[in-house]
Amino acid sequence: YGKSQKTYKLTLLQGVRGDEFYVSMACGAKAAAAKLGNVKLDVQGPQKFDASLQIPILNGIAARKPDVIMMAPTDTKALIAPMKQAKASGIKIIEVDTHVTNASISISKIASNNILGGRKAAVALAGLTGKQGEWFVMNVKPGISTTDQRQKGFELQSKTYSKVKYLGTRFDDDDPGKAASITSAQLAAHPKLNGIFGANLFSAEGAATGVRNAGKQKQVKIVGFDAGPAQVQQLKQGLTQALVAQKPYDIGYQAVQQAVNALTGKKVKGKIQTGLVIVTKANIKQPAVSKYLYKSKC
Amino acid sequence: MTENGVVLGAREIFKSFGHVEALRGASFEVRGGEVVALVGDNGAGKSTLIKILSGTLHPDAGEIRFEGRPVSIGSPTVARGMGLETVYQDLALAPELDPAANLFLGRELVRPFPLSLFGFLDKPAMRRSAAEAFSKLGVRIPSVTAPVANLSGGQLQGVAVGRAVNWASKVLFMDEPTAALGVVQAQHVLDLVRSVRDSGISVVFISHNLPQVFEVADRIEVLRLGRRVARFRASEATMDDVVAAMTGSVEQVEGTENGQGPG
Amino acid sequence: MTENGVVLGAREIFKSFGHVEALRGASFEVRGGEVVALVGDNGAGKSTLIKILSGTLHPDAGEIRFEGRPVSIGSPTVARGMGLETVYQDLALAPELDPAANLFLGRELVRPFPLSLFGFLDKPAMRRSAAEAFSKLGVRIPSVTAPVANLSGGQLQGVAVGRAVNWASKVLFMDEPTAALGVVQAQHVLDLVRSVRDSGISVVFISHNLPQVFEVADRIEVLRLGRRVARFRASEATMDDVVAAMTGSVEQVEGTENGQGPG
Amino acid sequence: MSDLEQAAATQGAPPAEARRLPRSVRWLLEAQTAWIFVVLLGMIGVFAILKPAEFATVDNFRNMAVDASSLLVIAVGMTFVIITGGIDLSVGAVLVFASIVAGKAMEAQGGNGYGTVLLGLAVALVAGLGWGLLNGIVITRSRVTPLIVTLGTLGMAEGAGLLITDVNIRSVPLKLTDSIGIGRLWGQIPYLVLIAALVTVVAAIALALTRFGRYTYAVGSNAEAARRVGVKTEQHLIKVYAISGMLSGLAGFLSLARFSTTTIGGHSTDNLQAIAAVVIGGTSLFGGIGTIVGSVVGVFIPVVLQNGFIILSVQPYWQEVAVGAVLIAAVYLDQLKRRARAQG
Amino acid sequence: MSDLEQAAATQGAPPAEARRLPRSVRWLLEAQTAWIFVVLLGMIGVFAILKPAEFATVDNFRNMAVDASSLLVIAVGMTFVIITGGIDLSVGAVLVFASIVAGKAMEAQGGNGYGTVLLGLAVALVAGLGWGLLNGIVITRSRVTPLIVTLGTLGMAEGAGLLITDVNIRSVPLKLTDSIGIGRLWGQIPYLVLIAALVTVVAAIALALTRFGRYTYAVGSNAEAARRVGVKTEQHLIKVYAISGMLSGLAGFLSLARFSTTTIGGHSTDNLQAIAAVVIGGTSLFGGIGTIVGSVVGVFIPVVLQNGFIILSVQPYWQEVAVGAVLIAAVYLDQLKRRARAQG
Ligand SMILES: Nc1ncnc2c1ncn2[C@@H]1O[C@H](COP(=O)(O)OP(=O)(O)OP(=O)(O)O)[C@@H](O)[C@H]1O
Ligand SMILES: Nc1ncnc2c1ncn2[C@@H]1O[C@H](COP(=O)(O)OP(=O)(O)OP(=O)(O)O)[C@@H](O)[C@H]1O
Numbered sequence A: 001y002g003k004s005q006k007t008y009k010l011t012l013l014q015g016v017r018g019d020e021f022y023v024s025m026a027c028g029a030k031a032a033a034a035k036l037g038n039v040k041l042d043v044q045g046p047q048k049f050d051a052s053l054q055i056p057i058l059n060g061i062a063a064r065k066p067d068v069i070m071m072a073p074t075d076t077k078a079l080i081a082p083m084k085q086a087k088a089s090g091i092k093i094i095e096v097d098t099h100v101t102n103a104s105i106s107i108s109k110i111a112s113n114n115i116l117g118g119r120k121a122a123v124a125l126a127g128l129t130g131k132q133g134e135w136f137v138m139n140v141k142p143g144i145s146t147t148d149q150r151q152k153g154f155e156l157q158s159k160t161y162s163k164v165k166y167l168g169t170r171f172d173d174d175d176p177g178k179a180a181s182i183t184s185a186q187l188a189a190h191p192k193l194n195g196i197f198g199a200n201l202f203s204a205e206g207a208a209t210g211v212r213n214a215g216k217q218k219q220v221k222i223v224g225f226d227a228g229p230a231q232v233q234q235l236k237q238g239l240t241q242a243l244v245a246q247k248p249y250d251i252g253y254q255a256v257q258q259a260v261n262a263l264t265g266k267k268v269k270g271k272i273q274t275g276l277v278i279v280t281k282a283n284i285k286q287p288a289v290s291k292y293l294y295k296s297k298c
Numbered sequence B, C: 001m002t003e004n005g006v007v008l009g010a011r012e013i014f015k016s017f018g019h020v021e022a023l024r025g026a027s028f029e030v031r032g033g034e035v036v037a038l039v040g041d042n043g044a045g046k047s048t049l050i051k052i053l054s055g056t057l058h059p060d061a062g063e064i065r066f067e068g069r070p071v072s073i074g075s076p077t078v079a080r081g082m083g084l085e086t087v088y089q090d091l092a093l094a095p096e097l098d099p100a101a102n103l104f105l106g107r108e109l110v111r112p113f114p115l116s117l118f119g120f121l122d123k124p125a126m127r128r129s130a131a132e133a134f135s136k137l138g139v140r141i142p143s144v145t146a147p148v149a150n151l152s153g154g155q156l157q158g159v160a161v162g163r164a165v166n167w168a169s170k171v172l173f174m175d176e177p178t179a180a181l182g183v184v185q186a187q188h189v190l191d192l193v194r195s196v197r198d199s200g201i202s203v204v205f206i207s208h209n210l211p212q213v214f215e216v217a218d219r220i221e222v223l224r225l226g227r228r229v230a231r232f233r234a235s236e237a238t239m240d241d242v243v244a245a246m247t248g249s250v251e252q253v254e255g256t257e258n259g260q261g262p263g
Numbered sequence D, E: 001m002s003d004l005e006q007a008a009a010t011q012g013a014p015p016a017e018a019r020r021l022p023r024s025v026r027w028l029l030e031a032q033t034a035w036i037f038v039v040l041l042g043m044i045g046v047f048a049i050l051k052p053a054e055f056a057t058v059d060n061f062r063n064m065a066v067d068a069s070s071l072l073v074i075a076v077g078m079t080f081v082i083i084t085g086g087i088d089l090s091v092g093a094v095l096v097f098a099s100i101v102a103g104k105a106m107e108a109q110g111g112n113g114y115g116t117v118l119l120g121l122a123v124a125l126v127a128g129l130g131w132g133l134l135n136g137i138v139i140t141r142s143r144v145t146p147l148i149v150t151l152g153t154l155g156m157a158e159g160a161g162l163l164i165t166d167v168n169i170r171s172v173p174l175k176l177t178d179s180i181g182i183g184r185l186w187g188q189i190p191y192l193v194l195i196a197a198l199v200t201v202v203a204a205i206a207l208a209l210t211r212f213g214r215y216t217y218a219v220g221s222n223a224e225a226a227r228r229v230g231v232k233t234e235q236h237l238i239k240v241y242a243i244s245g246m247l248s249g250l251a252g253f254l255s256l257a258r259f260s261t262t263t264i265g266g267h268s269t270d271n272l273q274a275i276a277a278v279v280i281g282g283t284s285l286f287g288g289i290g291t292i293v294g295s296v297v298g299v300f301i302p303v304v305l306q307n308g309f310i311i312l313s314v315q316p317y318w319q320e321v322a323v324g325a326v327l328i329a330a331v332y333l334d335q336l337k338r339r340a341r342a343q344g
């Protein structure tokens, strides 16, 4: 017998599959796995960012008994029990992007801060509009922790601007068409509207389409969240004026590293904060910014 | 019972569907222990009248008297409570249920206390008595436990007749109960009509088959364009009389019957 | 035409539904220009046989000959192409369509070229000729443009009969076409059967109403428990003969007809 | 006078006042869908009175029309399907699939001219048609209920689309966005609206006036009867599902033009929205009854309600409650009026 | 021998082999749902053979059962509704509403004992019942089609819930989570599964053996006929929708226990999932036909498929394609076998 290296089975459980944020995270994870060599990585994710859809998948993964599950829990409480159960069967857990309230389950938490992201969006919008005007948030639907936090951050920050009238939040059920028609109506109702924060891809996209329909591209500034190819395209086309980008690639990369560290007995960092970047048409070419644009393919 | 022995009487009933006036002042009487035939052309309003008397439809105007008292038959449940049962022209069967279930629909037998509290069905008992009822009628049914959807037209009619006969206590309405029946089965039904009558229950027999009408009916009432146009004692009338009334070539004065005066 | 003048013949047809054997070797013949009545008890298999001959059902076994050649009637379209039309016992009407649409269903009139390319319907023409067809039949229909769903039973049957008569060119199957018809309307249909026959089209007339059968039929074939048990010349038989055959108290030897030898 | 005419004269005659009106007006009044249309007009009227300057503007109506256009295209196909007594849950997924393959095709072709745009259109239509055919063939061959079959193809189309690309395609030709996406005929009528209107009119004519439409009703009303009179019911059903698929493909192309990117994941409720629109418009889920005009009204009612409530600055949650309640009320009013009319 | 018995002896007799089997086995074989159940067992068998160590474990089955439990509760109510020929789109929204008010009530009450838990349960049930009653009353009074009414109440329940709170309530008593949420009877059977099973068994008995069940079928089979024989069809429909609402409320309470938080962002596809499960189980959307056992199988088929495919490490997108295809195939197989049996 030669000394054959052990292969580690890792699974990345995304918050929702097909979203470029998580695709980039998977890319980072795959890159780290490829670099390390002895890691077999499997990626799974629910159709929607929804705990009741994610839990069965987590259970299925746990039944397969990988060495580590790196996961983005879709709810801070709902996932506690199944995560505990997986942990009890000897699987190590790393939380990426989001986390549950019970801090003792995972060996490491790697995330960016969504409330801060929302604040940054408001700051960016303030820069674009001269800290005055009427703003609203186009959001998916209530009850999703990440987008709720972005909305909350945006709201907190907007209220610090005395000349800004905050019009509240509208929900589009993640349907860009609905987001567009809501935006049209908001524009009709509030002629002085000049700023929109689109809390996720379709919200920003629909808002931009609605503004374009109404022919008010000049007047209304839109800040989007995340920096997937579609958002970048919108930015380049001038449909949105700024994006708040997280660093999912880094999250994925770090997660695999920490996982292997844990399996090989090396030191594991309990908490890693990855930062946020504001992307605008002006800075998008700079390498320090462009490297954080999300990937659609690895 | 009442004057003339009328159990159930309708006077000047009006009923329209949209622009179609199905009944335009129709009157009708059923006396105790008789078989009265209700005849008339297609669309004369026979089925509409029966539906009104059995609580399925509500008249736009008119008076209904039962055992001498004016009544309002607001729902089929009221009619059933009064002992009136109906074989509808469209049969009113639930195609997905089996013959036994159809027979007992709305009157299910339940298991003894305490199961009765929860409405537990006594299926074997219902199946048994359904089989009995059908065999008494001479209706051949391939299986009492398969849905009635695939029965032949005649078999379906047998189920519907069986159900009504089983439950009637005062008046049995039969809207073309023999339309789809074979010769033998039709004869069974006619026998049944007579035996129901002999047990004291009145029968209203609607049919386009005049030989059958004359075979069982004691009296005949003729409806035409939503009004009663003639009444006959079956024993004193001929088929030609009835046909003449139905087609409108002769019209009796309302209230007379084969030359009898009113009252 | 062929030996004996048989237009359409079925031999030894078998058909089961699950455990129910509806036809157990039934034979049947229609000759040119005749009215042949097909009679039998409820469930004897009459409707099943007609459905097989009109392409709606497929036999499990047996042979069908049309104008002397063995044929396979694979679909209703094939049957219609051969000039066979059917009034089904369940009428086969589309309740949401109006009488004119039902009459022309599957054979719509289209507007002249170029609109015909897109299948544009010529509704006025269809409405007109439907009105004509119905008035010829004496079927009274409140409106040719309202859905048939609310017509009375007799009116529905009138629509179905009108449709089949309108299109038949060889054989017209009528499965209890008078079951729901009033005396006058039934007489209309019987007249119609005769005039169809006189125009050279054969008619297969199913009915439980033996007086009507004897009134129009040239021949009578009797089905019992899925087999043909007797054939009669109408002029030489009595009702009692037919009833006896239907009920099984007498059984003819297959192939003979009122004592005639085969051939 | 024949029996029939006599009967018509005494029983079926329209009331005197209606007889005096011109034929077209009478038709409109008697049409099945008239009342729900009146309800829609009523809503528009109320909003216009409450907020004339914001609601009743050309811009706002144009925007609402654009918002409704792609759902309208889907709802037209769904109307045919539901009239046959079926249902098509796969529309949203087929929309996404078609926009993905059309986007891919245009990306592969490169270029930024009408040629590329037409290629994309063709690919989207063919992709939609393919799924529609699959639906129709499986439904007629297997006799599995349409709900299950189209639920299955929903998953399959969605998965297949994501297998081709799991991210949104962004390099849609500018020409497409500029022409169809935001372009307007004579600077007034958005091409999106024009295309949707064209589809609707053609479909309305086909349903009301042609043999194809007649068979659609017949199959939904009594499929067995239709089969017995020689209608090729299975072939017809396949055609109907094919149309629904193809129109979903077209909607995918329109959405590509409008958003200049595929919108994966953004159409999961399209099926329910389309079904609701069709049913609001008076089409029966049990088949045999329905009109395209009704579905148009059914598409616009939720759009107008949402727009109007936002302009009235109703809180989003109250808005949901109100839309739900008004929806029921609208359909109820429609029925009430129709019944009253039937009672004469 | 009467005519009837004679006929039964010659025509309706079961084949000889079936007659020799014990009654219960015969019943199972002849039951409408037998074949789809066999299909489910087949699926489980295949996965168990492919991945015995991972799939065929007690833990895995337990997890699947827990995953299915709350949908099962909803599907049971939906079965009654669909057998009457109706539909209930509001279930998911009612679930969310019930969990919100129950959560609020428990929060207000404070405490961490069984008293608080029971209060929450009662509130959830009453809230669900309320929406169900509203559905039933509006449907029977207004005669607006159930699809529209429950679509309306969907929006209303969702909006109303969010008006109460639009952030998830997280202060659910620990007792609730510990007992019902993750507790197990004898350390083996999760209480969630137990409750769902109990509901299912009671409902199955009610549907198959009681007058209530009989009327449910009758109303769906021919409502007019049921009315004419004196069944209070409107009252019955109200009861059926009330049950569906109440079970949605129960499901909301279970989800509160399981997730220890309201899940207001989820559940938008619960209605479609429940309807699909019921239809997979052989219940006809046109009413009159269906069983609870079938719906149970219908709930489990997608759950097992997803779990099996994840354990087989099938790519997520391929999974969707496969689930869609297998779903159609399963229902097809079921029909094929049933038809073959009917042909004898
Ligand atoms: N629900 C309804 N809606 C509209 N019209 C109806 C309705 N029911 C009956 N009618 C019409 O009312 C008239 C009388 O119908 P009814 O069924 O009472 O006739 P009938 O005497 O029973 O005829 P038949 O002998 O054909 O059964 C007919 O013109 C019929 O079309
Ligand atoms: N589709 C079917 N499925 C199952 N059994 C059927 C089907 N069609 C007919 N049958 C059965 O086949 C037998 C013959 O039926 P058929 O309808 O041919 O009788 P019929 O002679 O027309 O009777 P009727 O005079 O009552 O119309 C009956 O026992 C019937 O229950």
Ligand SMILES: [Mg+2]
Pocket: B046, B047, B048, B089, B175, C152, C153
């Ligand atoms: Mg009648």
Ligand SMILES: [Mg+2]
Pocket: B152, B153, C046, C047, C048, C089, C175
């Ligand atoms: Mg028959």
